[in-house]
Amino acid sequence: MEPIMNRVGEVYEPFKVHFLTKRIEKLQEDEVLIKVRASAICGSDLHIARGMHPSAPLPVTIGHEFSGDVVAIGKNVHNIGLGERVTVEPCIVCGECEACRHGDYGYCEHITFTYRNGDGAMADYVVVKSPYVYSLPDYLSYETGALIEPLAVATHAVRRADVRLGEQVLIIGAGAIGMMTAAMCRRSGAAEVIVADFSESRLEMALKVGATRVINSKKTDLEVEVMRLTEHRGVDKSFECVGRESCFNQAIMTLKRNGVATIVGIYEHPQIQFMASRLVTHEIKIQGAQGYCWDFPVAIAAAKEIPLEKFITHIFPLDRLQEALDTALDRESNSIKVIVKP
Numbered sequence: 001m002e003p004i005m006n007r008v009g010e011v012y013e014p015f016k017v018h019f020l021t022k023r024i025e026k027l028q029e030d031e032v033l034i035k036v037r038a039s040a041i042c043g044s045d046l047h048i049a050r051g052m053h054p055s056a057p058l059p060v061t062i063g064h065e066f067s068g069d070v071v072a073i074g075k076n077v078h079n080i081g082l083g084e085r086v087t088v089e090p091c092i093v094c095g096e097c098e099a100c101r102h103g104d105y106g107y108c109e110h111i112t113f114t115y116r117n118g119d120g121a122m123a124d125y126v127v128v129k130s131p132y133v134y135s136l137p138d139y140l141s142y143e144t145g146a147l148i149e150p151l152a153v154a155t156h157a158v159r160r161a162d163v164r165l166g167e168q169v170l171i172i173g174a175g176a177i178g179m180m181t182a183a184m185c186r187r188s189g190a191a192e193v194i195v196a197d198f199s200e201s202r203l204e205m206a207l208k209v210g211a212t213r214v215i216n217s218k219k220t221d222l223e224v225e226v227m228r229l230t231e232h233r234g235v236d237k238s239f240e241c242v243g244r245e246s247c248f249n250q251a252i253m254t255l256k257r258n259g260v261a262t263i264v265g266i267y268e269h270p271q272i273q274f275m276a277s278r279l280v281t282h283e284i285k286i287q288g289a290q291g292y293c294w295d296f297p298v299a300i301a302a303a304k305e306i307p308l309e310k311f312i313t314h315i316f317p318l319d320r321l322q323e324a325l326d327t328a329l330d331r332e333s334n335s336i337k338v339i340v341k342p
């Protein structure tokens, strides 16, 4: 193949991006070269942009939610062909540690992500290992295909929470992950999917993608309202999709006895206080959910009936990456998913 000069967006200091120029010379046997067509800004990219991501210090390239066209493949690639429209599971695992050998690659001792290794997808091209590449069915565009990664995060959380038919669930935080979690809970059979947030526009959106009820927790006391709605029992499952002490507390205080809280948000301030006695008095369980493990195929299948295009509020060309990031960071912009296209 002809060498390619590739632009890769990097956050080099808080709130500032620039492009690195990287030369792509040749592919390893198991690699795939993808021409990026759409790349979405993730909530975790915003933690990075603020210089507050607990495991991705600056400078770091960004972009891990993307889709594109396969333009070259290594000679040992068999699962994907030239010209296919694809998305990518952007983790890198060792394949050799105990977790990997058990198939629990999400717990790989050496797990990392493509963007943390300098291969961010706010770029013209990305090179990845072929097993992580999934072809996009016809019902997914490049733009919605780029949203499979966050949908896989939501899928993972909902599967871990084991949401069942007829359950009542609460989702705190109507960012993209919170709303996708709502959509997946509904698809899993939850009868009541309550979404709480401060933003009216986000709550309106949540109703379009799977919420059965919304609560503006700026105006209403969330715990009181959830107890009222559940006849003072509390919900079966709660999801904390913000990453704040107050939301963590809401997630556990609204649970019914033996309920499960799943913590998905990234905690910029990792140490918090909560009512530990609740663990005993209500026998509640608190667990985390991070990333994905065998969730991409489920997310791709589920996406057939989730209106992912509704999440896309802004589209920018790659040249305007700084503006795209500023828009995603700006609360006033009412952005949900900002897409960047080379």
Ligand SMILES: [Zn+2]
Pocket: 042, 043, 044, 064, 065, 149, 150
């Ligand atoms: Zn993401």
Ligand SMILES: [Zn+2]
Pocket: 093, 094, 095, 096, 097, 098, 099, 100, 101, 105, 107, 108, 109, 110, 111
């Ligand atoms: Zn491993």
